[in-house]
Amino acid sequence: MPSYAFLRNQFVPLGEAKVGIMTHALHYGTGVFEGIRGNWNEEKKQIYIFRLKEHYQRLQQGSALLQMKLPHSIDELCRITIELVQKGEFKEDIYIRPVSYKSTEAMGVRLHKLDNDFMVFAIPWGRYLDTDACRCCISSWRRPADNVIPPSAKITGLYINNAFTKTEAIERGFDEGIMLSQAGNVSEGSGENLFIIKNGELITPSVKDSILIGITRDTVIKLAKNELGLETTQRSIKLDELYAADECFLTGTAAHLTPVAEIEDRKIGTGKPGAVTARLQKLYFEVIKGNNNKYLDWCTPVYNK
Numbered sequence: 001m002p003s004y005a006f007l008r009n010q011f012v013p014l015g016e017a018k019v020g021i022m023t024h025a026l027h028y029g030t031g032v033f034e035g036i037r038g039n040w041n042e043e044k045k046q047i048y049i050f051r052l053k054e055h056y057q058r059l060q061q062g063s064a065l066l067q068m069k070l071p072h073s074i075d076e077l078c079r080i081t082i083e084l085v086q087k088g089e090f091k092e093d094i095y096i097r098p099v100s101y102k103s104t105e106a107m108g109v110r111l112h113k114l115d116n117d118f119m120v121f122a123i124p125w126g127r128y129l130d131t132d133a134c135r136c137c138i139s140s141w142r143r144p145a146d147n148v149i150p151p152s153a154k155i156t157g158l159y160i161n162n163a164f165t166k167t168e169a170i171e172r173g174f175d176e177g178i179m180l181s182q183a184g185n186v187s188e189g190s191g192e193n194l195f196i197i198k199n200g201e202l203i204t205p206s207v208k209d210s211i212l213i214g215i216t217r218d219t220v221i222k223l224a225k226n227e228l229g230l231e232t233t234q235r236s237i238k239l240d241e242l243y244a245a246d247e248c249f250l251t252g253t254a255a256h257l258t259p260v261a262e263i264e265d266r267k268i269g270t271g272k273p274g275a276v277t278a279r280l281q282k283l284y285f286e287v288i289k290g291n292n293n294k295y296l297d298w299c300t301p302v303y304n305k
């Protein structure tokens with residue numbers, strides 16, 4: 001199937017979408033990216049892109065932080081993305097990767113006096129955490145504080161912190177690593193936010209604990225409230241509280257909603273996905289696949305019928 005990319009304001013075959021070796025972002029991590037999912041609905045023969053606009057709003061905020069003005073409005077970015085997916089004719093779950101980056105081919109660490117471009121491509125991508133219940137370690141790498149690199153923006157250079165964590169986890173035989181903040185509070189996974197359930201209360205680290213403010217996190221908070229009548233408490237979680245949780249799960253565009261079975265070889269609850277987690281997970285998959293009419297506003301259909 002042909003796959004396309006969009007860069008320098010035009011669509012090109014993916015294999016021809018290239019940047020030069022002196023591109024600033026390649027050397028200094030001066031880019032901001034997004035991960036967006038298109039979810040294939042077999043019955044409706046449709047791909048629904050989940051919360052497309054919100055992803056571009058976050059990209060716009062991150063770009064502004066790096067002193068970049070996106071060359072397209074958010075509505076244009078949404079239209080470009082829909083056309084990109086249409087061109088690919090995908091009939092499976094896909095992952096869309098937009099990047100806003102310093103495109104000038106020049107050396108020198110800085111943010112100012114550099115041009116920027118926007119690129120996006122889409123590829124087929126199924127499961128990210130290839131497990132029904134993941135085993136996590138506690139990373140020896142901590143999340144940077146806001147005054148080091150703000151973790152609330154998906155800055156490409158920041159992700160070396162996440163890469164350290166992920167590789168450490170895999171090399172130690174785990175599926176994912178959970179990072180603590182500089183203060184030692186539970187922060188997030190290398191590509192996911194984290195939730196725990198304790199005595200019926202749903203809790204997730206607050207924005208003060210160096211997290212990315214995830215769109216899936218927000219989705220789960222809203223679904224828990226609207227559909228289960230369960231409010232989410234956003235506050236710091238200590239490590240001992242994490243180990244003692246009744247249930248735990250991770251959320252992210254790539255990872256969806258994945259239950260956590262064990263952390264550092266300690267079982268969480270029974271060591272099997274918990275009841276609240278299972279209910280939220282079922283709801284979540286219905287919603288992202290466009291099978292829940294109440295939340296169709298979050299789902300952008302790609303193919304014209």
Ligand code: PMP
Nearest residue numbers: 191192193212214215216252253
């Ligand atoms: N934290 C980090 C570090 C991430 O990279 C991601 C993935 N974007 C998330 C959390 C989850 O964010 P979202 O639900 O918006 O994908």
